[in-house]
Structure formats: structure tokens, C-alpha cells
Amino acid sequence: MSNTYVSERRYVHRLLGKAAVSEEVLIVTSYDYFLQKYDLALLLKKYKEIILIPHSSDDDYLLNHTVRPLLDKFEKIHLVTNPQYDKRNRVIYELVVRKNKSIRINTVYDFCEKILKKVYIPDDVSEINPNLFTIPVFGRRVRYPKKIIDVTVSIILFLFTLPLWILSYFRIKLESPGPVFFYQERVGINNTAFHCIKFRSMGLDAEQHGASFSKKNDTRAFAYGSFMRQSRIDELPQIINIFRRDLSLIGPRPERQVFTETFDETIPYYNMRHNIKPGITGYAQVMYTYGAGVYDARHKLMYDLYYIKNWTLALELKIILLTAVVIFKKRGR
Missing domain, CATH: 3.40.50 (Rossmann fold)
Structure with a gap:
């Protein structure tokens, strides 16, 4: 239509x-x-x-x-x-x-x-959403089924994608000098920092001018790196973060501290997304198109807070299925 x-x-x-x-x-x-x-x-x-x-x-x-x-x-x-x-x-x-x-x-x-099916985030920092006076921290009723899903899906995903790990190792070595894995500090639950692991998709000088948001069709990526980013193969090593208990399979996407500090100051309720573990994928990732910056961060927060406030097992499974659709269609990042 x-x-x-x-x-x-x-x-x-x-x-x-x-x-x-x-x-x-x-x-x-x-x-x-x-x-x-x-x-x-x-x-x-x-x-x-x-x-x-x-x-x-x-x-x-x-x-x-x-x-x-x-x-x-x-x-x-x-x-x-x-x-x-x-x-x-x-x-x-x-x-x-x-x-x-x-x-x-x-x-x-x-x-x-x-x-x-999203939470209204005011455009004005002085405006208050009365529906967000309290927002839950996941208790046992939520944490246990999420942990079962995290471990089960991660093991299956690792075994199923092992050939891609091997292929990616050699292609990265062939196309771009430097380490295969890329470690980047991100903000996790309760604002604690952890190192997010990915396959390196860009050259070693990608941030020589300082931290910046990645872009769709980012020119800093080498050829196989671009393919990994479109197909989400570069995200596979984050399975290790799940086993380390830094990440969950589903949750708000972890951001870098340099960005979260800005968002905390300009977006109402932004810090509430740190009440739970971040995820490899999430409700915002499957419901909102690719974007970067304050405007897009506010819109993604609407979905992240809805997920936290209205979590159900059905919603968790729906996000997993929608993630598979997004990957299959190679839609955005």
C-alpha cells in the first residue's frame, strides 16, 4: 500500500x-x-x-x-x-x-x-511519560527461560555456522592484514563495560579520526567485510560473549560509552535500557530500519523499553524469527 x-x-x-x-x-x-x-x-x-x-x-x-x-x-x-x-x-x-x-x-x-507496541519517548527532555515511572529489572521468571534460550540457540548456531567461522578466518587474513577478531568496549547491564567480539570487517585505520557510527554500505569495510556486515556473519563471535555472560541473545544493542553518554543527556529514559543485558539482536533491530545518531537512538529506545516492560516468551521467540527474516533479506544494519 x-x-x-x-x-x-x-x-x-x-x-x-x-x-x-x-x-x-x-x-x-x-x-x-x-x-x-x-x-x-x-x-x-x-x-x-x-x-x-x-x-x-x-x-x-x-x-x-x-x-x-x-x-x-x-x-x-x-x-x-x-x-x-x-x-x-x-x-x-x-x-x-x-x-x-x-x-x-x-x-x-x-x-x-x-x-x-512501543513506548512513547518524549521529544522534549522536560516531558514525562507517566507509563515509565517504573520499569522492571528481569527477575527469575524472565532470566531463567532467557538463559535456556541463550545457551541452546548459541550452541546450535555455533555448530551450524562453524564452516563460516573457518571461511571467515582465511578470507579476512587474505584481504586485510591484522587480527581476525575485533574487540570493542561496549556498555552492558548496569552500565558495566565489556569487550564485544566480532569478525573484523574494516581496515585497521577505520577510526583514525575518532569514534563514529558505522554506516550502511560503509566504505571503510573491505570486500569480504562488506559481505559479512550485510549477512551479519561478523556478529557470530558474539556467541562467545553470550557464553561469557556479557550478552544475551535478545536485548537492546550495546553501544559504546562515547555515544551512551551523549544519549543519556539528550534522550529521556535512555539509561533504562541498561537495566537488562544487551543482546546480539533485539526488538529495535527487527522493527526499526538502519540508522545512527540521536534521532534514531530515540526511536530504537521506544522498542527496547517496550521489550523490557512487556517481555513474554512469545515476544522473545517472535524476535528470533524476525531476526532470521532480516538476515535472509539482508535488510539494513
Whole structure:
């Protein structure tokens, strides 16, 4: 399905759901940065239209001259509110009630968690998500089944991929002088540092100008290194980290301290992802496309915190299956 943005008098963005199964319209009163392509595709199957109301210096004009005419088209309204926009929330509610239309209301926090299956992370560090006053640290009920999965899958994966370990050893030696394995310090559970092990995919001078995020189709990688990165073969030595108990199979991806320090300062609740062991793969890795930097780290955190807050065995197994799909399709990094 193709998603089409339609400008409505320069103020309101409308997304039209051609195959919608409901006559209901979704109105999001807060800035729409948290809605990704995957989210919109999901919502357009459910709603006739989606109306996204951006920042505005003139809410009265925006709501009365732009949103109000749109309300005449629908009998059912689903309003997603953000406390930061309390005035526009009240105005829309009054407009709907005055027209004797049906309305249901969710906060953006509940909407994200219940409908989109991710936790809303405010764009503004001063904003508070009441759903995140407490977030669990995995107890025995979670740790034991995760440990069984970690050890079982890791042993099977190591035996199954042993020929790739041997092939990679010789190809790396042939194409790039230096060690076969690459050790990089990462931040783990409770902010403790550990050395993450990978097959080396870049030259020895890859970070001669300082630490930087890896990129999709990174030019610093040699030929076989690029293939390893696309196929995730370079991640295989992290099985050793699982046996060392540094990593779990599933969890938030471990980052370098130079980046986590920045994210802690700019992204609300970022440090909560360190409540559990990081993982080789995770919910954010299978749900969010490749990206680097603060913007993408915030979006990935939405999925990481949902995983921590709503862990189930079914979710764990779903992530394993989706990871296999991502690897098979060689999608992003």
C-alpha cells in the first residue's frame, strides 16, 4: 500500500487509507515524529483517514479553520492526546461533542504502547511519560527461560555456522592484514563495560579520526567485510560473549560509552535500557530500519523499553524469527 501525504491548507497533514476497514478518523494532536512508515501502514488499514496536527503558533486558526471542516466528514473520532497540547485537546473534544459525534480518547503514551507496541519517548527532555515511572529489572521468571534460550540457540548456531567461522578466518587474513577478531568496549547491564567480539570487517585505520557510527554500505569495510556486515556473519563471535555472560541473545544493542553518554543527556529514559543485558539482536533491530545518531537512538529506545516492560516468551521467540527474516533479506544494519 502506498502512503500519500496530502497538504491541507499548509497546516494539517492527512494520510488517506484507501483500504480502511473503518469509517473512523484518527487525530493525533501532538507532533508526529514517533510515527514511522511501519506504524502508518498499520494504522491506514484501520482508519479511514489519519490527521496529524503539527506544531503551530496559532492553534485557534489551525483548529477552527482547518481541523473543524474535516470533522464534518466523520461520525467516529479517535483522538490521541498529548498533555503538552492540552488546549488543542480540549478544543477538538468540544468541537466533536458539539457536533454530536462519537469520540474515544487515548493519551499518546497508551496509544503507542497498546496499538503500536512501543513506548512513547518524549521529544522534549522536560516531558514525562507517566507509563515509565517504573520499569522492571528481569527477575527469575524472565532470566531463567532467557538463559535456556541463550545457551541452546548459541550452541546450535555455533555448530551450524562453524564452516563460516573457518571461511571467515582465511578470507579476512587474505584481504586485510591484522587480527581476525575485533574487540570493542561496549556498555552492558548496569552500565558495566565489556569487550564485544566480532569478525573484523574494516581496515585497521577505520577510526583514525575518532569514534563514529558505522554506516550502511560503509566504505571503510573491505570486500569480504562488506559481505559479512550485510549477512551479519561478523556478529557470530558474539556467541562467545553470550557464553561469557556479557550478552544475551535478545536485548537492546550495546553501544559504546562515547555515544551512551551523549544519549543519556539528550534522550529521556535512555539509561533504562541498561537495566537488562544487551543482546546480539533485539526488538529495535527487527522493527526499526538502519540508522545512527540521536534521532534514531530515540526511536530504537521506544522498542527496547517496550521489550523490557512487556517481555513474554512469545515476544522473545517472535524476535528470533524476525531476526532470521532480516538476515535472509539482508535488510539494513
